[in-house]
Amino acid sequence: MSRIIRYSLLALSFIALGTICVTAADTDTGEFKTVKKLPLEGSGRWDYLYVDGQSRRLHMSRATHFSVIDADSGAVVGDIPDTPGAHGVALAPDFGVGFTSNGGENKVSVFDLKTLKVLTKIDTGGNPDSIVYHPATHNVFVQNGKGNSSSVIDAEKRQVVATIPLGGKPEFAVYDDNGNLFVNLEDKESIAVIDTANKKVKATWPIEGCEEPSGLAIDRSSHTLFSACSNKLMAIVDSESGKLIQTLPIGDDCDALAFDPESGYVFASNGEGKLTIVHKNASGKYEVTQNLTSAPGSKTMALDASTHTVYLPTAKFNGDPGAHPRPPVVPGSIVILVVGK
Numbered sequence: 570m571s572r573i574i575r576y577s578l579l580a581l582s583f584i585a586l587g588t589i590c591v592t593a594a595d596t597d598t599g600e601f602k603t604v605k606k607l608p609l610e611g612s613g614r615w616d617y618l619y620v621d622g623q624s625r626r627l628h629m630s631r632a633t634h635f636s637v638i639d640a641d642s643g644a645v646v647g648d649i650p651d652t653p654g655a656h657g658v659a660l661a662p663d664f665g666v667g668f669t670s671n672g673g674e675n676k677v678s679v680f681d682l683k684t685l686k687v688l689t690k691i692d693t694g695g696n697p698d699s700i701v702y703h704p705a706t707h708n709v710f711v712q713n714g715k716g717n718s719s720s721v722i723d724a725e726k727r728q729v730v731a732t733i734p735l736g737g738k739p740e741f742a743v744y745d746d747n748g749n750l751f752v753n754l755e756d757k758e759s760i761a762v763i764d765t766a767n768k769k770v771k772a773t774w775p776i777e778g779c780e781e782p783s784g785l786a787i788d789r790s791s792h793t794l795f796s797a798c799s800n801k802l803m804a805i806v807d808s809e810s811g812k813l814i815q816t817l818p819i820g821d822d823c824d825a826l827a828f829d830p831e832s833g834y835v836f837a838s839n840g841e842g843k844l845t846i847v848h849k850n851a852s853g854k855y856e857v858t859q860n861l862t863s864a865p866g867s868k869t870m871a872l873d874a875s876t877h878t879v880y881l882p883t884a885k886f887n888g889d890p891g892a893h894p895r896p897p898v899v900p901g902s903i904v905i906l907v908v909g910k
């Protein structure tokens with residue numbers, strides 16, 4: 570079957586399912602706007618960000634280290650050094666430690682949450698990427714991009730207790746309240762479902778029409794997953810059955826999604842230079858309510874659910890920010906856009 574015919578049939582099937590929702594969302598006249606800009610010194614590309622609403626600290630990967638930033642003032646309050654190939658961070662406040670995924674050395678750094686001092690490093694699979702702490706099991710799940718696996722770290726003992734084969738290249742991961750961890754498999758157009766107690770994959774759900782899924786978010790109360798697809802779609806999936814509920818148009822080069830449980834908004838950060846904002850309407854369908862202009866290169870973000878604020882990093886680049894390989898950052902040009910109402 571030709572590619573044109575295949576995509577035509579796919580589009581018709583989405584229409585039949587009522588999964589495509591087209592909304593004329595104004596770019597910069599909606600409820601959300603850029604309320605502040607936080608400049609950062611230095612250079613180096615970033616990947617994931619994480620904001621701790623209680624400590625008011627924003628953790629941002631900076632290629633070889635992590636900057637720890639006051640989420641309100643933008644002041645850099647500390648640094649986690651020696652994290653080559655920095656990807657993500659996960660916090661285990663019940664043990665007073667955090668974990669960084671260092672893709673360049675196939676290790677995870679364990680650091681003290683108060684002092685930011687690195688306490689130890691733990692070997693993982695190839696290119697540890699996304700990382701999440703699962704409070705119910707007190708385990709950290711580290712997705713290994715080149716290892717096609719998830720390393721499970723006991724947060725208290727600070728050691729790997731299991732390695733879970735995933736059968737594909739993992740991207741972002743989120744968990745529900747029923748003992749499941751969901752992991753996007755970028756090269757399989759699917760979601761792996763991990764049984765967190767038994768540390769094994771119990772299902773793999775294909776996401777029809779979702780190319781190279783990366784960013785992932787969850788609404789735990791309604792059992793809904795939101796997956797970012799490289800073909801400019803957000804796939805909305807039932808987290809209990811794996812059924813595709815709906816798709817929505819988003820921007821190009823999206824690498825992060827976030828769901829705000831109090832307001833019900835879903836955010837998609839698109840590297841092409843816009844933040845797509847989604848909400849459920851009165852009929853129960855999700856719709857795009859706003860496409861806010863951000864800046865080229867702003868493909869990842871962090872959501873502070875306590876203040877309903879989104880943090881979008883961007884910079885000037887020596888080349889097209891969406892190109893592969895990614896161009897270097899112009900030193901001194903990094904800025905975090907703070908988006909709110």
